[in-house]
Amino acid sequence: MLVFIARRLFVSVWVFLASTVVIFFLATNIRDPLAAARQLPDNARESAIAEITERLHLEDPLIIRYFRWLGDVVLRGDLGENLRGQDVNTLLEESLTATLQLVVGATVLAIVVGVTIGVISALRQYSALDQTVTFLAFICFSLPLFWTATLLKDFMAIDFNDWLVEPEISWTFTIVLSVIAGLFGGSLVVGDRRTRLTVFAGTAVLTGALLRYLSATEWFADPGLGPAIVALTAIAGAAAFTALVSGLEWKPPLQAALIAAGLGIVAYFALEEVLDDPTLATIGLLALLTVGICFGVGWLLGGELYRRNAIPAAIFTGLFTGAVIFTDQMLTSFESYSESVAGRPISTIGAETPNYSGTFWQSGLDSFGHLALPTLALVLLSLAQYTRYTRASMLEVMNQDYVRTARAKGLGERAVVTRHVLRNGLIPITTLGAYDIGTILGGAVVTETAFGWRAMGTLLLTGIQEGDPMPIMAFFLVSGGAIVIFNMIADIVYAFLDPRIRLS
Template structure:
């Protein structure tokens, strides 16, 4: 393994250096950096041309400029741009904004896309599979600027207006209930009568829920409350226990239920701490939650069931913590909405200028600005992950070793989780690694639509001004990320599939 990592690192460095040479020569010749200075009148033209020439060292040969940039970049100095601004400071601000913009979108697209792809493969050629395929192709073909415009209109302007009187129309309740019923019926395996029962129950439950939320104007002052948090934690415990070991094993299920109960008790015990915490405090609580749940799974699982009880307890504990986090965030929604004039969903920028609030209110401000661009990026990436996952799963499910696993008497859950998923994730690993590396370069069109100043804007500005320094700073992050994450993908192959030998 170590020899492989060293060998891949050596090759990656040379690939990165070769790419940097190409990008630098393209950046130098993309546009004349003196074009604007030459339009100035008289002596001002000569002064501006001389300053820019000296600052950008335009009199030096291109190779000399490249090696000077490379030597400075190795020491961490990315130079100055055409106006004399520090490129390091520009890159720091742009990269921070890009992380805020794309981190949540990438994580959501990966988790939701892979989940939908797995379900679609398991329900091949059903109505659910056909619907997922149709929606995926639509999302894949939509231009991002058009998606952004629609989201601004319907999920920002109209939604903010609706929050003034948050009542749901009967037509909308009926439509959402119908869609929910159809989705639940398509997920159920059974005869027509079973599916009709599932359709009727889920549609009626959704209709009642929306009617109650509308009558109580819940959306104006939302919150989950202890009862909903406890029931959600219970559902999470059942779900994770089923996924990890199945409900036939009692020890993992009991460990998950204990983790959920401990989380609900901690919600009341830590009420003063959660009133206005810091990010470090929440991070420490997350680590403490994982440690406590690990102890629960270790102690309660025993020698026979410890391997399944530990992940079931940890997943349940972290999920319960996330539900409590959501509840606290929703409890502060009313105060935040009033402080921003009843317009919680923003259409421009990364934050409300000069806004100061509690941790939860500041978090709502960030979420309100991230909601639309994140959703736009998720809709675009979702289709790729869904289709790749479905195709990979179907290919693996037809292999001989899967049929052998079923013939040995393994449960369908064990066949899917232990054999199909592990082998089906190999091509997805490549897609995820490339996507994470590339998306760090920012989303130029999305940033333009939603008024974000991030990595895409840094690249666009460098090209527009014919300035190679911002362009090379952009390449340093994105090119390095692509190289590093592709190397990590190669290493991950050995852990995903033992048949792969790195030698």
């Protein structure tokens, strides 16, 4: 393993250095950096040209300028100054922070949701659910981003903010959404027509009743989950994670997950004062404590025989319960936050409300309100490719001989899917995910422009338009380096997913 990593690092460093040479020569010749200075009046033209020439060392040969830039980066971590004399390190830090806020969450959400839908679609091949998912995936993949952004700003922000003044759900919307939920629930069930119709009717009725209750209580104006919903959700999560990890036929993993959920419910009341206005460090510390405590619960209750299943079931349940409590605290602060921003909680432009100060939860809602639309726009486009890739990969693996052998030996369907099909089917997704995670650090120019974000894409676009090589090189250092690193990580992950692959 160490030899493989060292070899890949050695090759990657030389590939990356060669790429910097190419990009530097392209960046310095893409546009005349003195074009704007030459348009100045006579009394200011010569001094401006001389200043830019000295700042960018335009009088030196390109090869000398490249090695001066490389030396500053390697020895001092200095990315230089742009045409205006601004420190590129500062510009890069601000742009990278905005990009991480904007794109990382969208990419992770697209991967998790896309892979999940792709797995379900493959397991229900040629069913109504599979055909619906395929149809919607192609629609989402075909949507122009700028058009999607405009629609989201109009209907998901402006109209939604207006609706929050009197959050009443119409009967038409209730009926339509109930039917859609019923169709989705019925399509997930494997059985005869009577079973699917029963699930359809039950899901539709429950959805309709829930929507009418939320409308009558004006829940959306002052939302919150409350102790009962938090407890029920935690218990349901314990059962779901146990079924996913080990199945419900073994008691120790289920007991560990239920105890983890119970400890989370107790913490919901015991930490009320701590969670009133915490810090990000406090939330991180609580997450680490959750992992440690749940690990101990799984270790003790799992025993020698079931420890391998009990530990992840308990940890997943504990983190899920913590996420539910986090969501409840965030929703409880929604009304006060909405009043502080004049009833416009969903923003259409920018990364944050200027000069806004509030509690931890209110600041989180402010960030979420600014991230909601661009995240949704990016997820709609990325979701389709992960769904289709996962479905195709799963179907290919499901037809392999070793999967038929596993079923013939009597192995349960859950074990066949999770241990054999999904594990090997994730290899192409690993390649796609590693590439996407590497490229997201380069930003999303169209999304940033549509929603008024100044991030990595804007840094690159400004550098190209002004013929400024230093911001372009700063952009390439981050995006190119991320692609090299994450592709190397993908190669290492291959060996863990597929035992047939050997790093040697």
